[in-house]
Amino acid sequence: MSASQPASPASLAQMLLDWYDRHRRRLPWRAAPGVRPAPYRVWLSEIMLQQTTVPVVAGYFRRFLERWPTLESLAGAELDDVLHAWQGLGYYARARNLHACARLVLAEHGGRFPAEENALRDLPGIGRYTAAAIAAIAFDRPATVVDGNVERVIARLRAVDTPLPQAKNALYALAAEITPEARAGDYAQALMDLGASVCTPRNPGCLACPWQNACEGRAQGIAESLPRRAPKRERPLRHGVSFWLMRSDGAVLLRRRPDEGLLGGMIELPTTPWRDEPWDLAEASAHAPQPLPWQALPEPVRHGFTHFEIELLVAAAETEEGAADGDDGAIWCPPSRFSEHALPTLTRKLVRYAARHRPGLVRK
């Protein structure tokens, strides 16, 4: 057989399914061959897998499933407990939507996930990809599942050189041409597995690919350069001052962030607003939880988010028990009990740094 042999959609799908039957990966949320996994497990894993790697998700998935084994149990949980369990996984709106979705499915769908893509799409946290994934994997519906893996595989198979995200709809249409009616769940997972393990972003393993003879990108020698992407914007560096205030009994002042926006609902050290210009300590003191002789710790703490970087100076001070909080929603908590709260990685970095440079007062 020569390279770039025209192959029918049906034969492409069949070649991929044959490959999947031989190379299928065992994953915590995956059922045994031929068995349909519970929609709750599919949904939970798919939300966690959004923009997140399989090894990281595996641990969170097991812990969630052990603590909340059913949709009903998750719907009955407190939001703060869900955020706490989600701590470190990132994109915390997923946890808020997860919780809201569980309650909505329980209240308006009798505790059962709908099987139709469009109905799934209406649920919080479920977009085009996740709706298709649940429909295909949990209900065996022939939905076209397009994630980052599929975009890459299809862009190479069809030699699409239009850059992303412009090419998104075209890639979806090309993927839909191949989506088979039978074994929809297996096919969807096979295509994503192919992208994750063979048709990788760099150094694709074309010699191990079931579609190697049909791949137009490979035939043209451009597979590895696909998909093309629009240039990304640069990440600006922003600045703030975070306040490490320890009470004489050893408790430190924390606060809960607003439910919407960055790190929504998560716990932080009180901080100035974040802005482009660095802060002067005197200027920052106006935003401090209490008027005190604040001392700046030597090095700022740096943390990267998706679209900007932040450099936070840590200002430390001590105060007496009974002093005013100066802040609504204040949480006085000794460092030994920080683990009871939902601390994002940024807060953990600040805490680790502050505790090292400003060890707690020794209680008499």
Place this chain on the structure above:
DNA sequence: CACTCGTGGGC
């Protein structure tokens, strides 16, 4: 469409 929204691992 363009922007917001985390984190850790790989090279």
Place this chain on the structure above:
DNA sequence: TGCCCAAGAGT
């Protein structure tokens, strides 16, 4: 080290 990006969704 700096950059890439991973089973995207919401606005």
